[in-house]
Amino acid sequence: MGDFMANYGIIITYILLAVAAIAAIAFPIIHLVANPKKAKQVGTAIVALLVVYILAYILASDEVTEHYAKFDVTDTQSKQVGTGLIVFYILAFGAVVSALYTELGKMINK
Numbered sequence: 491m492g493d494f495m496a497n498y499g500i501i502i503t504y505i506l507l508a509v510a511a512i513a514a515i516a517f518p519i520i521h522l523v524a525n526p527k528k529a530k531q532v533g534t535a536i537v538a539l540l541v542v543y544i545l546a547y548i549l550a551s552d553e554v555t556e557h558y559a560k561f562d563v564t565d566t567q568s569k570q571v572g573t574g575l576i577v578f579y580i581l582a583f584g585a586v587v588s589a590l591y592t593e594l595g596k597m598i599n600k
Contacts, residue, residue, distance in 0.1 A: 546576035
């Protein structure tokens, strides 16, 4: 009886996950179709993220050090990890600068 209930629990979980994924994809698309001006802002943000990714990919090294060679890390994997780290650093720096700009702007305007 326990396995039977667990199977139904897993099936229900997958169904709810699929519904949530569909809703997470469909509702923003519906909102963008209803508000075309917002679509331009979203497009600009996507292009900016793509530029950051391309810049990070260009800057990332594909060098595999001796330590990581023992774990069969390939050049491609090394480049992907380097790209991810550089993207994180750029976006984190941008977030800090944005927060500082906002707070300093509030202090100056008072």
